[in-house]
Amino acid sequence: MSAESLQESFAAIHAASRRHIVVDWATRQHRLQQLLLLLKEQQHAITAAIAEDFGQRNPIETSVLELIPSTQAIQHALKHGKKWMRKRPVKTSWLFLPASNHVLPQPKGVIGIVVPWNYPLFLTIGPLVDALVAGNRAMIKLSEHAPVFAALMARIIPLYFQDDEVNMVTGGAEVAAAFCALPFDHLLFTGSTAIGKHVMQAAAPNLTPVTLELGGKSPVLIHDVRHLQQAVARIMYGKMVNAGQTCIAPDYLLIHHTLLDDFVAAAQAWFAKTYPKWEQNSDFTHIINTQQNQRLQAYLDEAQIQGARIMALAPAKEGLIAPSLVIDAPNHCALMQEEIFGPILPIVTTASLDDSIHYINARPRPLACYVFSQDSAVQERCLQEIVAGGMCINEVLLHVVQDGLPFGGIGPSGMGAYHGKTGFDSLSHLKAVLVQKRFNTMGLMGPPYGVVIRSLLKILKP
Template identity: 50%
Template structure:
């Protein structure tokens, strides 16, 4: 059952009324909601995995457990372990001229947080921001993706079982509902999805002056440096590209590598893919593409590149039986150039272009000349070269000598920059995103501010002179 656009305002009002009645939930209340979320994840683990598998056609239980359930539970437990401390007021030093006054920052919930969930990791990208919203003391309203209808309906059903309607609300529906959702007057709106849709979300939110966090995407490069452990680099790039069949916002989108190593990469990638996914074309541990539309889009990128002169190298053999019609073999693309759509659009699937370079500075310049990516991956052992890349490139986040795992670090914010997004969350950074750090100035009973009162005579001029000299 989907939600109508007229229901949205009513559900938001229920949440807002409850938030006004309890604007500053204490730690026991926040911890109870987090434990309820943990309980739901554990008790519905199998049902959630089965629903996601049904939506994708083939999404192995192991992948859902590793990439969605584990980071979701880890986020809940991290918040339970640190949330009480995050809530505490932070003392700050008053300016010298204002002593003995005191100042502090008091974290305060923003109110009701809107969360728009994408289809590629529908569990983790719902629970992750929800954890941050709850630990910060907010209520939340989530819009699930219409492209994972079974999971979205199940998640909405289970949230309604475990939470009160004035704590967390989940809505489903098509693009019309999503448009109406993004136009609601939330106190903060977090959107995860494409850059194109992000423009519309930000435009809708601006009508209410709703602050937004946009987690978008872009073309995240993997750079193999001259001093990289080459076989290791190939394995980790293939891992990051092939889990969820590349349907990951921070999947390596293309590889920059020394020109002399292109053939070696192709050979190593074929061996690695065969080791990670034996009989890949019929391997049930290799995820299928979520929909016919997405399958056709990715296939068109591949075929368009080949028609324009690229060479496609399949990493596996086709299945003997067509048991999963949306299983798309991973393909390396060599001989690509920037005029091809596959080098202009985020791939979001199991295609991996190889872009050779003659010097590392050339690779750095290539990355710097394109829109800032959501993630950057560098494989290199020389610290001077690592520092050069980190200094001269801009990216939402970086993993060195691996892929994907910077997203799972609770001590690091996750977010994009420029075309790949704005703002960040996860852990304490997420607590701050969904809180207002209210500045408080406490004047001392005995103070000298009266010396600056009008009328402005000689005493005032002497005091002002001291302030201007020492302030």
């Protein structure tokens, strides 16, 4: 898409948003139902496009990771959206009675959404649901690294929406930069921390508010040996599903040194059982492209040169990095500094829970943190002392698909949150309203200042 056509598309959708400021529930409901219909009618084309972009991704994995959560998000919005739209009464201080206060949610207008390649459907539909239920229109920049999916969405969205309702944008980095510089009413970006900084810079001249869903190194902590097999199964699933190309995947493991051998043995057994004959296994998603595969291999090579032990869980496959555990990787190597985004799990041994908590808090605040312990005191301590965008206890990943929970990071892992009512509120203008009654006492508060106001000040002054 050229810069000129991008500007034309924005101008059209922006003008429509200003013509139709009031967006009733029937309109919002219809748009959400159209989105649901799109998923129903196009699901096979969508899963095939995503599989082609990745080189291999089982349609069942796409259904579980993307189609079902997307459908549930739409259904949640359809069930609750009308209630979210209502004005919200707020208590009025006695001093200003008989006035009344309320908050009125209004559509912001046009929402810009920038979609990454790793979950191209879910990270398109999730923000779009929140934009539509809040009464907005949306322009969506699809990732050039998932070109088949992007072309499909650009082709089918006009079958379900008018161009001035939902508009798909395709193109490379230059288009993305121009897209982020448009004067949106809100911009929601999902991607890396490094690119997130550029997005903020692009949005700043327009004072466009931003929601940044970034990444980082999400830790997982195992505290005790009870139910270790179950913990291993969940951690390894979270690391290997979508080949680790998940922003909230367990990035590294903290475990007491006495449990290391047991964890490694259990992880090896889990992988062999879950992905038998890995080289030919169609259940394991491929790394998206050669560039990402080479990046991951460089991380492994550097760590190994610097003394780390690389424990491959399967033989390498041509053009595809072998899933691996990494032990004793130096803290300064890229594997321990950068978000991995692949099927590699570094393991850090610690001497105590104090050490584990300190290790996490000494680093940039993560998007997610996972704690495996059956001890309620340990659970509570981790919840209180570790600052992260979100947390799971004895589980991984699943907080992201809970429509009642906000999803977002903190600091380097993100800014703002969305999903469900949180997303509705984020993409609405929550207008403060005071309604005054005809007969009121406000006239007594102004000059000339007399006995009444002087008596009132005696009550109100500290």
